[in-house]
Amino acid sequence: MKRIALAHVLAMALPLLGLAANENIAKSGTQPANWPMFRGPGGLAAATDKNTATGWDVATGQGILWKSDVPLPGAGSPIVWGDRVFLAGAADGQAALFCFNAQTGKLLWRGDLPLTGRPQSYHESTTFAASTPVTDGSRVYAIFVTGAIAAFKMDGTPAWKNNLGLPDMPYGYASSPVLYKNLLLVQYDQDAAGAAALIALDAQSGKQVWQTKRTMGASWCSPIVIETAKGPQVVLVSCDGVAAYDPKDGREIWTVKGAATDITPSPIYSKGMVIATLGNTGTLAIRTDGTGDVTATHVAWRNDDAGSEVASPVAGGDWVFVPSYSMMCLNAADGKKAGERELTGTFFASPVLAGSKIYLINREGAVTILKADKSLDLLGKTAFGEPVDASPAVAGGCLFVRTHKRLFCIQPEGSKK
Secondary structure: OHHHHOOOOOOOOOHHHHHHHHHOOEOOOOOOOOEOOOOOHHHOOEEOOOOOOOOOOOOOOOOEEEEEEOOOOOOOOOEEEOOEEEEEEEEOOEEEEEEEEOOOOOEEEEEEEEOOOOOOOOOOOOOOOOOOOEEOOOEEEEEOOOOEEEEEEOOOOEEEEEEOOOOOOOOOOOOOOEEEOOEEEEEEOOOOOOOOEEEEEEOOOOOEEEEEEOOOOOOOOOOEEEEEOOEEEEEEEEOOEEEEEOOOOOOEEEEEEOOOOOOOOOOEEEOOEEEEEOHHHOEEEEEOOOOEEOOOOOEEEEEOOOOOOOOOOEEEOOEEEEEOOEEEEEEOOOOOEEEEEEOOOOOOOOOEEEOOEEEEEOOOOEEEEEEOOOOOOEEEEEEOOOOOOOOOEEEOOEEEEEOOOEEEEEOOOOOOO
């Protein structure tokens, strides 16, 4: 059951493109209102919105701005740009990117992409669309389980399509792409020896710009791009540890070795350190100013008790929060446990932080809202009444949540329809 549970997440030259890509780089400071990639700006899963709701009722519609059916299944999360919400879906032989109006939930368009081939190893909880799209405000990019990848303009017009080849992965492919300036970066880890790679495509044409072979094992994690004192780095987590690359040319900068099994949680960046949860083996913080193998020199702290099978960590202020069968609060400075609250259920969806609130949704669709400090005080509980595997998006005070069949928009606290 553990390996099956890990399948899910098993899990983001024009001036506008350059601006949007900079918004996706993880930094300290104010986050923009858009939610353009997996886990939002920088992949940090943190929004500054303070007026997100602490309660709603799906049965009566109280607090629900709208709900819409999603035509094809998928475990990828919604993303938001302005007044549009995007998500991907797929089934045997077909894949699509869907665009909804963020204010009404109306399906504005769908961009279809045929799928050829079928993964040799695949689990239904991963789905054929486990990856979350990414947008730069000019185009939206989506990748699917067969290696099919495509870009659509904001009005739904196809821009380009490509295929990276059928990945050799247990459970199915789940990593989400990220943007860096004019490059679309894809973590294409695989089980087959010599097949894993970090791939950079030209975001305008879809053509390969560079490719770096990887030897750190398979993963179902998604990368992040961070801005450090030494320049930008794209950080990848896999079964054999954590590695950073130069997003401009794919040159490996540093590695931290650390074995894990069926690795799924994606990294975050907080207080100048990469925070990575290596499955159930614990969470560690890595300083980013090293070169080569820095396992012995640049691990600032490690907490072996703060593990997570699927859901990714989130950070806020002086704290790092790691979700599993409990929510553990760690001191960001030294990794020591500062608080803990027991949770109910299994979590595939990663938590999001909005203002001072943390939102967690288990696989049954039950929602727990906690205070984002070491007290982890309970602020609210509710439920969607149907399964949820995708991580929420936050934009304009609204929560956008994908269940197995529908997309919900939860209106801000105190709002009226």
